[in-house]
Amino acid sequence: xxxxxxxxxxxxxxxxxxxxxxxxxxxxxxxxxxxxxxxxxxxxxxxxxxxxxxxxxxxxxxxxxxxxxxxxxxxxxxxxxxxxxxxxxxxxxxxxxxxxxxxxxxxxxxxxxxxxxxxxxxxxxxxxxxxxxxxxxxxxxxxxxxxxxxxxxxxxxxxxxxxxxxxxxxxxxxxxxxxxxxxxxxxxxxxxxxxxxxxxxxxxxxxxxxxxxxxxxxxxxxxxxxxxxxxxxxxxxxxxxxxxxxxxxxxxxxxxxxxxxxxxxxxxxxxxxxxxxxxxxxxxxxxxxxxxxxxxxxxxxxxxxxxxxxxxxxxxxxxxxxxxxxxxxxxx
Numbered sequence: 001x002x003x004x005x006x007x008x009x010x011x012x013x014x015x016x017x018x019x020x021x022x023x024x025x026x027x028x029x030x031x032x033x034x035x036x037x038x039x040x041x042x043x044x045x046x047x048x049x050x051x052x053x054x055x056x057x058x059x060x061x062x063x064x065x066x067x068x069x070x071x072x073x074x075x076x077x078x079x080x081x082x083x084x085x086x087x088x089x090x091x092x093x094x095x096x097x098x099x100x101x102x103x104x105x106x107x108x109x110x111x112x113x114x115x116x117x118x119x120x121x122x123x124x125x126x127x128x129x130x131x132x133x134x135x136x137x138x139x140x141x142x143x144x145x146x147x148x149x150x151x152x153x154x155x156x157x158x159x160x161x162x163x164x165x166x167x168x169x170x171x172x173x174x175x176x177x178x179x180x181x182x183x184x185x186x187x188x189x190x191x192x193x194x195x196x197x198x199x200x201x202x203x204x205x206x207x208x209x210x211x212x213x214x215x216x217x218x219x220x221x222x223x224x225x226x227x228x229x230x231x232x233x234x235x236x237x238x239x240x241x242x243x244x245x246x247x248x249x250x251x252x253x254x255x256x257x258x259x260x261x262x263x264x265x266x267x268x269x270x271x272x273x274x275x276x277x278x279x280x281x282x283x284x285x286x287x288x289x290x291x292x293x294x295x296x297x298x299x300x301x302x303x304x305x306x307x308x309x310x311x312x313x314x315x316x317x318x319x320x321x322x323x324x325x326x327x328x329x330x331x332x
Contacts, residue, residue, distance in 0.1 A: 070095065141224070141243075144173035145288050150182035151192060151217070161192065168193075174221040175243075179257040179290040181215040193219050200228045202239050216257045216289070232277050236270045238289075240278065252282040256289035264293075264308035268315060275319045287321055298323040 045063040064070040144167065153160045168176065176197065189199040197219040204214030218239050220226045225244040232240040237257040242250050254274065258267050278285055296309050304310040
């Protein structure tokens, strides 16, 4: 029995040794082929970067006298990979930064580090990527919702535009949503908000020109990548836009205003269609606005006296929306 066991162990060691020798031979052939490609190309310098490590590949920096020579070399490597399947399996060839890109990277480096450190401690809301673009930190983005009842109202006792800018400064909000703006085409975006915001509006003058009041506005910090999705909107007072965060992660934000005298059944049907279309593309959705449904008690949403209120509650629940604000919201 012992002889059989020793024989099996001997065969196993022999097979493992042969496999190891075959891998070494294959790797030697790959290196030889890579050297042949280097020898066939006009090079300026070849430098090994970093320290050797048994579990990490070594980087080789190859400098060429011109961009044309560098592209020629890369094309030869890619051609060898395509024509010889067993060649270059562990070799990755990519271009380095240009001098301008390297200079920009070195300039942004300290700022990138500082902002990233502040973002970790909660002092900053954004991080600066090495390419110079600032990305949003989902956990630190602040939003502010208001029912304005004429945001541009100015009289002897109040100036709501000044109050709005004071609120933005106090709360350091990155996303601002306002219902009942009462704005018209005669008032431009920069008269309402600073240029540091991208502004998306749907004024009542465009949806119901014969009536005054109404209207909604969504504004988002220009440092956060965003797009309005009017392809997901309809004729009701509803705005849809998307926030694009790091790694192309997207969040849909929906702002609604339902006038008190509007038909609730039609609004519910329209909102259902919008939510269905939004959820086909987005997993994370935030919906806010003034729905003029004071009879709904969100602590006990199943106790609705009107059928349209119950239908609205069912719409939110069927789309996995959870109520955040349980208190009445008054106009500023």
